[in-house]
Amino acid sequence: MASLNSNHVPEPCASCPVKGHAFYGLCRDDDLIEISRIRKGNSLCLKGRPIYREGDTRDEIYVLLDGWAFRYILLPNGRRQILSFLLPGDFMLFPLMFRKRLPYSIQALTNVSLCIFSSGEMADLLAKRPPLAHQFGSACANETIGLDIRLADLGRRTADERMAHFLLSIYERLKKRGYAIGDSVPFPLRLHHLADALGLTATHVTRVLAALKRQGVISLSQTRLTVHDEGELATIAMASPSAE
């Protein structure tokens, strides 16, 4: 892969940046040791570069160690729907353990560092280690539920509600993984990412964001999101179904 820059001298897992987070945080120690045994090394991918392209066959799956990425579907005439944003600790491409090709693509949103596994070896490991497989099923169920909720967002919420709900959910996710400083979190998304994630246009996203800023609920710089009034944001979102 042109855009993936493999480094076959794995750094020690002891210093892994996502140890104890997301999926890994839930695994038993002996399972973690097994996982570290089949690790293939790290890989870097530059901002904006493709990580996976719709329909590719590939034997590798990744854990995102650092940076952000996103999964998206490209429709005829160029419309794009962003399906989800991937944060450090998230698995990517794991459905490749079960099927040859995927109908979506993945792109690096920032410079990204990945931990590489063979999908076959990972599948074998899951077969040997039922508790790990269970953990995996759990992660999978959570992802499905996240998609369910986003489906309700796109189908039945207004632009303002969607935006509030989205900002809130990404804020919570980042906080849970320890990326918050006070009430602010890193936020590398551009307008068109928000637009393509929320099913809106970039112009309309500007207006919606402007309204939220005017109300003093959030502020947004080039690199960070600050949530001044979490409760109000939840109210605007007409909150209710959340992933936990």
Next chain:
Amino acid sequence: MASLNSNHVPEPCASCPVKGHAFYGLCRDDDLIEISRIRKGNSLCLKGRPIYREGDTRDEIYVLLDGWAFRYILLPNGRRQILSFLLPGDFMLFPLMFRKRLPYSIQALTNVSLCIFSSGEMADLLAKRPPLAHQFGSACANETIGLDIRLADLGRRTADERMAHFLLSIYERLKKRGYAIGDSVPFPLRLHHLADALGLTATHVTRVLAALKRQGVISLSQTRLTVHDEGELATIAMASPSAE
């Protein structure tokens, strides 16, 4: 459960109506035998009745044997988003193997017959039978991908495209499971189901359907959908990403 009418004299799995379909069609014979051993019996649920209500804890999971059901999320102020329609052979509530509560509800669309399992016992069986667990992971991956595609529908397709895409996908699903007679399939959905699945209003669904009928692409009776021109339907849908 008031609305579930349990019958604890299991009928023989040999005559199971969904044997060889959907999930079961992919399982090894010895796994099927194990599954039949932990089967708890059947249950009936009348049209329109709830099968699961958001937030309930329950130890049972089901396989839909006959009839249709749907998963949905109810938002504050009563807006409803239908997440998916469940057809005979589909698992329901399996995420309960991994978490206590689910953020969506399930309702019987027609009279429905269910095959009951204990979620705990099913989880144990998966732990004992890695090939079965793999099969399960595969089904789970497929469901996720179906949601991905629907997300792109709601976010980035027009009403006409969504409708065409939806009709096409349900038509294919039913055909694959042997429910087609010629180019027609059973279709118990009412306007408001279509509306809530597609993120539209019932009035607008009428108009969109009227256009499709006028073009001679489909016809629709109270109980059946006929697809006269599958290619044209795919064109209107701006097809592209499909589940296989």
Next chain:
DNA sequence: CGAAGTCTTGAACAGAATCAACTACGGTGG
């Protein structure tokens, strides 16, 4: 037959898209 649910059609309205001009910014190169 009546009643409730379902579907259709029309007219007015609204939320978001589109089109377009303009501003702010960061990097590049002269």
Next chain:
DNA sequence: CCACCGTAGTTGATTCTGTTCAAGACTTCG
């Protein structure tokens, strides 16, 4: 160091897709 360029974001005017509100017709079923 500044002029320039391309990208990203803002704002306004207009259009369009889909909603809302409302009335009427058609089913189905007790």
